[in-house]
Amino acid sequence: MKKLSALLLSALLLLGAFAAFTGCGGGNDNPPDTTTDKIDYNGTININLPIKDYPFEDIALKAVAEAYMDKHPETDVKVEGQTSSTYKDWLDSQFAGGSSVTDADIVQTLLISNAYLTTKMVDYSSYLVKPNPYNQNKSWKDTMEEEAYPLSTDRSGIYTLNFTTNMSFFFYNKTLWKQAGLTNADGTDKAPKTWDELLEFCAQIESNTQDKVPFAVGGATYTTGAMSWLLNIYGDQYYRGIADDIHAVAGDYCYDPDIDADWTLDITDKNNDSPSNYTANMLRFYAALMDNQITPKDAKYQAMITNLKKLIPVYCQDNFISNNYYQAEELFWGGNAAMVYNTTDFFNTYKQIFAQRPDAEKFEIGFFPAPPMTGTGDAKPDADTVRSVGGAVGWYGVVKKDKKQNDLVMDFMMFWGSKEGQDIYNQSLKEQGAYISGNSLVKDVDTPAEIYPAKEYEFPGLCHNNPVGQFFGNLASMNGSSYQMFEALCKNVFNGDITVARFGEQLTKAFQNDIPTYFTQMGWKSDAYLTPEKDPRL
Incomplete structure (x- = not known):
């Protein structure tokens, strides 16, 4: 699904992370029993996912079927x-008919509005506590990692299921890497351990390769694609400790004593600020921004932008500022750029690109995690590690029908979401020479290295659990005027038209001016940040 990857990932950042920032309360601890002991298998299951353009996924899913x-x-x-x-338009057409029901049974939920999600999709909750007959009759939820079945943004239920993960890396051309002399004595490739070392690598590439661009990236937009991901992962690194300032405390409208009472900040724990571990009161974040306690004017944010500017556009293509995501990567595929930054969907893109270009000069790719930035004093990052964009992926939803059909479709989902079903899917990918985006969220599944070259890398945690790692609490991505200002100011600062200090001042002013409007769009009181303990809707 690579053509949708940037859109899907952006939607994930904007919507999936929203659960961490807006949720309050909890799910139903005792869901009603909606399944029967005996399934009526006499029926049809229609699976309609956006895989038509990607035959390897289609073939693998048909193998499971x-x-x-x-x-x-x-x-x-x-x-x-x-x-x-056209998948989003197709989905909208399926659910726009009032009481009429689509023939589809399994769809991708990521681009479905929350209204349709809660009214048109089956809640997995009551099924997840049932035994999975395809996995030793263990409770279904116990056979999967918790990320596989996320609670909806309004915490009303579980309407989507994920079977795998996705993370981000710097990818590089191994031929150019060797030409640049970036190899160890034993012949293995070097990988930078810090941001400053990455810059040294870029200088070496520029010096030792003929007319090759060290790093290709699109500067036409900053809320999708590689630039948005870099801004988010490093914003999160610098502000990892923000969780201690914005977590819900006793008396807050969204305080959950089950998880918040004993929570303490632990920056070394990559999941410390996960929505399952603590509640973020976003009103406290917006209040801190309005009070100039956390802003783009901060020494930390200024240091992060300054560090990024040492790479971008210094070691990028000349027309960086006008290139979009795909135009920049063409330099990489043509062997004219040494590095790009992308998600693990990139493995399949690599396969497809050279399959479509049999006459192109093929090269091997390597990859390494984003190296941490460093600093001192007020400009020192909170964390020594860099988390990632991505996380759980799949977003499989079951369209609500009658009980007989719901039970049948859920039975298939249990099979697909079992070790047996996942092994069949993965084996098909392996036979096709295709890739998967990450390790399985189904327990006991050993994802073959042949289909996931990065399997030895542990997921480093989600950057968008952190509002600074999420476009400043979505202000830069979901609010019209702030979004436009963010895009314009990023272009200006990376193009050298304004200073980093001016960038911070103007972006802070834009955010502060637009918070009341953003709150109104959210259905909140425009001055709700003044009383962060109160429900902003009341």
Whole structure:
């Protein structure tokens, strides 16, 4: 689903992370029993996911469907992939008919509005506590990692399921890496351990390769693609300790004593600020921004932008500021740039690009995690490690039908989400020479290295648990005027048209001016930041 990857990832950042920032209360601890002990397998399951453009995913899912039908010959599982570029429009058309119901049974939920999510999708909650007959009759939820079944943004239920993960890396051309002399004595590739060392690598590439760009990136937009990811992961590194300032305390409208009473800040714990571990009261964040306690004018944020400017555009292509995400990567595919920054979907992009260009000069790719920035005093990052964009992916939802159909479709999801189902899917990818975006969220599944070259890398945690690692609490991405100002100021500062200090001052002013408008758009009181303990909707 690479064509949608930037859009999907942005939507994930904007919507998925929203649960961490706006949620209050909890799910139903005792969901009603909605399944029967005996499934009526005489029926049809229609799977409509945006995989039509990506035959390897289509073939792998059909392999799972065939295996399920071998177990239940009376069931017909139809995999009918949709085109990724028109998938959102297709989804809207399926659910816009009032009481009418689509023929689709399994869809991707990421681009579905919350209204449709809670009214048109089956809540997984009551099924997750059932035994999974395809996984030793263990409770279904106990056979998966917690990230596989996230609570909805309004915490009303669980409407989406994820089977794998996604993370981000710097990817490099191994041929150019060797030409630049970036190899160890044993012949292995060097990887930078700090941001300053990454800059040294860039200088060496520029010096030792002929007319090659050390790092290709698109500077046309800063809320999608690599530039947005870099701003978010390093914003999170510098402000990891913000969780201590904005967590819900006793008396706050969103305080959850089950997780908040005993919570303490631990920057070394990558999941310390996960929504399952603590509650972020975003009103406290916006109040801190309005009070100039946390702003783009801070020494830390200024240091982060200054560090990024040492790479971008110093070691980038000449037309960086006008290139979009895909134009920049063309330099990489043509062998004219040494590095790009992307998510693990990039493995399949690599396969597809050279399959489509048989006459192109193919090269091997390497990868390494984003190295941490360093500093001293007020400009020192809070954390010594860098977290990632991405996280759990899949976003599989079951369209609500009658109980008989819901039970049947959920039975298939149990099979697909079992070790057996995942092994079948992964084996198909392996046979096709294709890749998967990350390690499985289904326990006991050993993802083959052949389909996931980065399997030995542990996921470093989600940067967008942190509002600074999430476009300053979505102000720069969801609010119209702030979004436009953020885009314009980023272009200006990275193009050298304004100073970093001026960038911080103007962006801070834009955020502070627009917070009341943003609150109104959210259905909150425009001055809710003045009373962060109160529900902003009341």
